Amino acid sequence: MKKKLGLLTLVICLMLVLISPASAQTGNSITVTGSVAKVNFPATIDFSLSVKSNTDITDIRLQYVVERISISKIISETYIDFNPAKTVDARWTWDMRRTGGLPPGAILEYWWMVRDASGGQLVTDRIKLKIDDTRFTWRSKTQGKVTIYWYQGDDAFSGRLMTATQDALARLTRDTGAELELPVRIYVYGNYEDLRGSMIFPQEWTGGVAFTTFGIIAIGIAPNNVDWGTGAIAHELSHLTIHQMTYNPYGGMPTWMDEGLAMNAEGDLDASFAILLVDAIAKKKLLTVRSIASPFSAYSDESRLAYAESYSIVRYLTDTYGADKMSELLRTFRQGSSYDDALLKVYGFDMDKLNSLWQDYLMKKAA
Ligand SMILES: [Zn+2]
Numbered sequence: 001m002k003k004k005l006g007l008l009t010l011v012i013c014l015m016l017v018l019i020s021p022a023s024a025q026t027g028n029s030i031t032v033t034g035s036v037a038k039v040n041f042p043a044t045i046d047f048s049l050s051v052k053s054n055t056d057i058t059d060i061r062l063q064y065v066v067e068r069i070s071i072s073k074i075i076s077e078t079y080i081d082f083n084p085a086k087t088v089d090a091r092w093t094w095d096m097r098r099t100g101g102l103p104p105g106a107i108l109e110y111w112w113m114v115r116d117a118s119g120g121q122l123v124t125d126r127i128k129l130k131i132d133d134t135r136f137t138w139r140s141k142t143q144g145k146v147t148i149y150w151y152q153g154d155d156a157f158s159g160r161l162m163t164a165t166q167d168a169l170a171r172l173t174r175d176t177g178a179e180l181e182l183p184v185r186i187y188v189y190g191n192y193e194d195l196r197g198s199m200i201f202p203q204e205w206t207g208g209v210a211f212t213t214f215g216i217i218a219i220g221i222a223p224n225n226v227d228w229g230t231g232a233i234a235h236e237l238s239h240l241t242i243h244q245m246t247y248n249p250y251g252g253m254p255t256w257m258d259e260g261l262a263m264n265a266e267g268d269l270d271a272s273f274a275i276l277l278v279d280a281i282a283k284k285k286l287l288t289v290r291s292i293a294s295p296f297s298a299y300s301d302e303s304r305l306a307y308a309e310s311y312s313i314v315r316y317l318t319d320t321y322g323a324d325k326m327s328e329l330l331r332t333f334r335q336g337s338s339y340d341d342a343l344l345k346v347y348g349f350d351m352d353k354l355n356s357l358w359q360d361y362l363m364k365k366a367a
Contacts, residue, residue, distance in 0.1 A: 029054040030114050030122040037110065041133050042101045042200055045094045049080075053116040056084040062092055064110035066102065068213040069182070071249045084117070101200035103211040103218055104133040105149070105185045133187070133198050144169075145180045146237075152190030153223030160226055161188060161233055168234030168265040172241055175264055175318045177327035181244045186217045186233065195220035210236040212243035231266040238265035242330065250336025254293035254351070257329075259307055260314030273308040280305055281366050289313060289355040293339055316358045321347060 034050035047062055060080040065073060080090045090112075096102065108131070112124045132138075136151040141158055146165045150158050165186070172178050189195035196202040198218055199209075207228075208219030217236045221229030239262050246253060263269065269277075280286045287306055296303040318326050325346055332342040340350040349357065 028120040028122055029118075030057065030116055030120050032112070032114075032122070032124055035112065035124065035127070037127070037129050039129070039131055039134075041104070041131060041135075042198055043096055045096075045129070045131075047092045047094070047110065049090045049112050049114075050088070051090065051112075051114050051122075052087045053114075053118075053120060054086065055117040055120070056086060057082075057088045057114060057116045058084045059113075059115035060088065060090045061113045062110060063113065064108050067107040067109070069215075069244065069247055070213065096200050102131050103209075103214055103216045104131065104187045104198055105216050106131040106211075106214055135197065136190075136194070138187075145183045146186065147183065148186045148188060150188040150190075153226075157223045157226060158188070161186075161221070161229060164230035164234050165237050167267070168237050169241065171234075171265050171267070172238055172261065175314070175323055175326060176242075176261065176330055177323050178241055178245050178330060180241050182215050184215050184217065184237065184240055186219065186237070188229075188233075189218065189220045191222050192220045208232050208236045210239040210243070212240050213247070215240065215244070231270075234266045235262040238262035246330055246334045248334050248336045251333075251338075253330075253333045253342075254289075254339045255295050256289060256292045256306070256310040256313050259296075260310035260312075263307060263311035264314055264318075269308065269311050273304065273311065276301070276305045277308040277312060277362075278366070280309075281362055286359060286362075288352075289358065290351045293351060312362065313354070313358055316361050317347075317354075320361070 030051060030053040032049065032051050034048075036046075036048045038046040040046070049060065049062075051057060051060070060082060062078045062080060063075055065075050078092055080092050082088050082090050102108075108129050109126050110129060111126045112122075114122045114124075138149040138151050139158070140147055140149045141162060142148075143162055143166060146162070146169075148158050148162055148165070150161075169180060187198075189198065192207070195218060208217060210217050217233070217240060219229070219232055219236060221232065239258065242253075242258060242261055252258070263273075287302070287309055292306045292309060296306040314326075317329075329342060329346045332345055337345070343354060344350055347354070
């Protein structure tokens with residue numbers, strides 16, 4: 001399913017002309033005469049600056065910060081290549097095809113630093129730049145911390161998706177105590193191709209992507225596929241909420257837990273998954289809890305069973321030990337803990353013991 005992006009033809013340019021008022025320092029003759037950032041979503045951003053001074057301008061740098069959850073604020077700095085002169089038109093292109101892309105709705109802040117031969121220095125004001133996918137005319141609706149953007153389908157369509165997000169958040173709170181900490185923006189593309197066109201390197205994927213550190217979800221839902229869409233949007237929203245809650249620099253959580261919470265946020269287990277689980281129990285072919293702690297790929301039968309089991313393991317933990325313990329487990333992962341240590345601390349057993357307890361519970365239910 002991997003396909004390198006040859007979709008430049010799909011890319012429509014957005015011109016964002018922003019003249020930045022310069023904050024000059026005393027004794028400084030550097031003047032900004034123009035500053036432009038042009039977003040060619042999703043491939044590039046072209047920055048340009050026109051600047052003049054009484055003496056040769058010798059040093060121009062562009063600095064920028066991308067708004068996202070992170071342990072420390074990372075400022076990127078780029079030295080601009082140009083010939084020293086009294087008047088300079090500086091340009092730099094951020095090529096996302098080399099660095100990886102930004103999701104639709106991402107926001108970055110940038111500013112310029114300029115020096116001349118007489119020691120003058122100027123730092124421009126910071127400018128906020130929103131990375132919009134201007135291929136489409138988006139509408140939006142907000143409820144609580146969730147905003148849905150869509151361009152295909154009517155109000156009833158986006159209304160059903162919004163209801164699904166609120167139901168998913170309610171189920172998450174019921175199971176884990178987790179609540180959305182930061183606002184979330186959900187971009188609903190009208191089909192897969194439109195969604196793929198928003199990405200630099202579309203990966204093997206399942207229809208939606210949660211950009212957890214950005215608080216952004218991009219998902220492809222056709223208006224005639226809304227039943228699938230409500231589940232998919234609930235699933236991705238769960239990933240985003242849980243990742244906001246457990247974000248730490250040390251490590252994550254077992255995949256069965258992340259996916260199991262997301263499957264539970266969708267509602268009852270879909271029949272096609274439930275059958276796999278019943279079949280695996282009957283044939284004694286269940287995958288162990290430990291073996292599905294690492295990521296599983298999206299498409300094989302075995303990975304479908306892994307999703308079904310993840311749902312069941314989380315159900316077992318919340319039904320047997322309650323939401324408070326699950327909440328405590330999430331907080332333990334936030335502090336950065338190995339999978340076994342976290343389970344031992346909260347429940348008093350590791351993943352192997354969990355495996356046997358959960359399988360006993362399944363056998364009793366099946367009997
Ligand atoms: Zn998932």
